[in-house]
Amino acid sequence: MTATTSAHPGPHGRPGEQPAAPLRAGLVGLGAMGRNHARILAALDGVEFVAAVDPAVEAAADGRPGPGGVPVLRDVGELLALGVDYAVVACPTALHEDVGLRLAEAGVCALIEKPLAHTAEAARRLAEAFEARGLVAGVGHIERFNPALQQLRARLEAGELGEVFQVVTRRQGPFPHRIADVGVVKDLATHDIDLTSWITGQGYATLSARTVSKSGRDHEDMVAVVGSLADGTMVSHLVNWLSPLKERFCAVTGERGCFVADTLTADLTFHANGAVATEWEALRAFRGVAEGDTVRYAFPKREPLAVEHERFRDAVRGAAGGIVTAREGLRTVEVSTAVLESARLMADVGGTGLPALPGTAEPDGPASGVTATVLPSGAPPAPGAHGRVAEQTT
Numbered sequence: 001m002t003a004t005t006s007a008h009p010g011p012h013g014r015p016g017e018q019p020a021a022p023l024r025a026g027l028v029g030l031g032a033m034g035r036n037h038a039r040i041l042a043a044l045d046g047v048e049f050v051a052a053v054d055p056a057v058e059a060a061a062d063g064r065p066g067p068g069g070v071p072v073l074r075d076v077g078e079l080l081a082l083g084v085d086y087a088v089v090a091c092p093t094a095l096h097e098d099v100g101l102r103l104a105e106a107g108v109c110a111l112i113e114k115p116l117a118h119t120a121e122a123a124r125r126l127a128e129a130f131e132a133r134g135l136v137a138g139v140g141h142i143e144r145f146n147p148a149l150q151q152l153r154a155r156l157e158a159g160e161l162g163e164v165f166q167v168v169t170r171r172q173g174p175f176p177h178r179i180a181d182v183g184v185v186k187d188l189a190t191h192d193i194d195l196t197s198w199i200t201g202q203g204y205a206t207l208s209a210r211t212v213s214k215s216g217r218d219h220e221d222m223v224a225v226v227g228s229l230a231d232g233t234m235v236s237h238l239v240n241w242l243s244p245l246k247e248r249f250c251a252v253t254g255e256r257g258c259f260v261a262d263t264l265t266a267d268l269t270f271h272a273n274g275a276v277a278t279e280w281e282a283l284r285a286f287r288g289v290a291e292g293d294t295v296r297y298a299f300p301k302r303e304p305l306a307v308e309h310e311r312f313r314d315a316v317r318g319a320a321g322g323i324v325t326a327r328e329g330l331r332t333v334e335v336s337t338a339v340l341e342s343a344r345l346m347a348d349v350g351g352t353g354l355p356a357l358p359g360t361a362e363p364d365g366p367a368s369g370v371t372a373t374v375l376p377s378g379a380p381p382a383p384g385a386h387g388r389v390a391e392q393t394t
Ligand SMILES: NC(=O)c1ccc[n+]([C@@H]2O[C@H](COP(=O)([O-])OP(=O)(O)OC[C@H]3O[C@@H](n4cnc5c(N)ncnc54)[C@H](O)[C@@H]3O)[C@@H](O)[C@H]2O)c1
Pocket: 028, 029, 030, 031, 032, 033, 034, 053, 054, 055, 056, 057, 076, 090, 091, 092, 093, 095, 113, 114, 115, 140, 141, 142, 178, 179, 187
């Protein structure tokens, strides 16, 4: 069975209609993340979890059911032969392109783990393959389904912060031995790139990055990025695999105070600027903002992966919006490529190297490729070096 976006009725059918037949779903990759997908797929309303594919799982060899209670197959071709409407791709990042293209060619929709692919070119080929066939393709940027970030985005959209000045993220933790095909920029910083664009509605305009590699592997394991978004909002991301401290921190500072989201605990806190005049002389001398009330919000906390799956299922059924599209996943990979290029050149990157968000003007010049502006050492940046970005992306 194959599916296109138009092949299915709405997510739950119309009142009085027979309930839609369950969607048949498969899973490719049963590693650390794939096992979580198997748990969710096995319990997902309106979906029949048909089979998983993983050549390295023992159950595939001796015919026993694997995680989620489904048969484990050795190759994507066997899954396609069973007939599925969509598949979740959770194999190593370097294989996303090959697996994704096979699914697209067979007319099967796909929810592909982040990052969409290991290179911008591979990500573009994937996005185009699904788009050309009218198939739904989503990317597993799970932070968008974290309740703390959903709350944060809604409050920013409602104007609660006033003008946004700065977005700061930190994503640190210990080394994941299993990830060997990409470095920390593609593997982890793509979360920060995607969430920053998503909560602000802005694309990246310029950035400058530095990386280090301390673990002896081919790829970087620590990155610091500073940059600006198309509307001038300043961003910074500190991301590494080298810290025993695990943190997932996002602070958005603006006119009225600062929101802090912790996506490990799904907490959102607001630190308001103070309106109360201080009488303490030492503090009165400081003319910046004053400390006001702090509020930690209470809201329902659903498991982000379950919400991500529900949204994708509904999109395959024809619901509009709600997922991270392959086109958005491509843009995030392009920005991560620019981060690596900036670190390699030790230079600012901006303009034609950075993709615009839909609805904003495409920068002049080639659609891909990175334009680097190398700042002369010891000299201040030329006026155009940072300022040109806004003209090219808005
Ligand atoms: N959204 C998130 O927060 C999140 C978290 C972790 C990982 N991921 C992503 O999920 C993907 C997998 O990461 P992981 O941590 O589970 O890695 P992993 O190494 O634990 O698992 C990968 C699995 O894929 C299997 N595999 C290898 N080749 C295959 C093939 N040709 N067909 C089917 N299966 C194959 C391996 O045997 C392994 O079991 C990566 O793209 C990673 O970036 C996303």
